[in-house]
Amino acid sequence: MPKTVKDAIRRGRKTVETVVEEGRRKVENVVEEGLNKVETVVEVGFNTVETVVVEGRRKVETAVSRGRRTVESRFLHGGRTMQAAVLHGREDVRIEDVPVPSAGPGELVVQVGAALTCGTDLKVFRRGYHARMIVPPALFGHEMAGTVVEAGEGVTAFQPGDRVVALNSAPCGECYYCSRGQENLCDDLLFNNGAYAEFIRVPARIVAKNTHVVPKGVPLEHAALTEPLACAVHGFEDSGPRPGDTIAVIGGGPLGLMILHVAALAGYETIALVRREGQAVAAKLLGATHVVQTRSITEAVEATRALTPNKRGVDIAIEAVGVPEAWQEAVELVRKGGTVNFFGGCAAGTHVSLDTNRLHYSDITLRATFHHTPEICRKALDLIADGRFQASAFITGHAHLYELNRVFETLMNRSTEIKTAIVP
Ligand SMILES: [Zn+2]
């Protein structure tokens, strides 16, 4: 073979070898890279799978644990949990799942039909506690009416299905004050809270002394007004009204309006002293003979006195705000020989200064009515049932239990609401 041919073959072989060699390298690279990629994917996939498994396991465990708790609670508490408002502290009310209460001897369990918001609850919401009535964490709310679902051993006055109003407290009946008919001052006043809930347990003492069947035709939310109305009736009666008296009520809150309404229904000439337009409208609607609407105390005193003969002042002034300025204002409103009732409770530690000359030489009687007695609660329910009492005027809103926080926030912002019915 000629040299050139041999050379050509050699070169060609080399080229082929090179191509083969390069091709092999390329393939190896691709395989190598592919392998790496597959390993990475497997690695990542494995991690992902592990994470999913771990998370899944946690979810399952949580679900099992929650489920077990619910099941256990159902076993322990007759089959149910319920939603209830629990007060934890200042402006901290949470709707929680708690066991449905059961009735011990003498007790009732009542399915709440309506629970009403109240100035006291608002104070408690703001301050986080009430030394006498509630210490957190605790079930919350105290004005309610509902239907008996369970009557404990020994209860004869009520049975399941009865519509009842159970008051927020009951006196002991044995202490010095109880024996003198001043049960509102009982040394051992038993309070009950937990009205903002689906069910409430009523302690034996309250069942025995301060629970009533709601008369047919009276809506439960109206019956729930028994407690605040009892306070209002007590404040009114304690002021010793006599026929022909003119009664001034300071304050357009729920209790001020209630006292005013009670006095108007009893036929007295009344003067409502309020600050806001909505309160003035409500006062008129509830029977106020006159309404004095102003933010100035001096103006309020002058205008009120101007409504009495020779500006002598009113026979009775009832303060239902609970601030020292209003306490002082009340003393300025009454005539010689008149009566002042400091009905609104001020914050602990509050002091007021009063003109002693005026108190003494004008022979002014000072009273300060607190709370209610079982007899007055009965009277309050009778008043609600009698049809003339405008219960629906006091309930200006309705809300569900889970909206309770929002309701309190609205009430704190001085809305025009009087009371909101919380329906579980
Ligand atoms: Zn109340």
Ligand SMILES: [Zn+2]
């Ligand atoms: Zn007592």
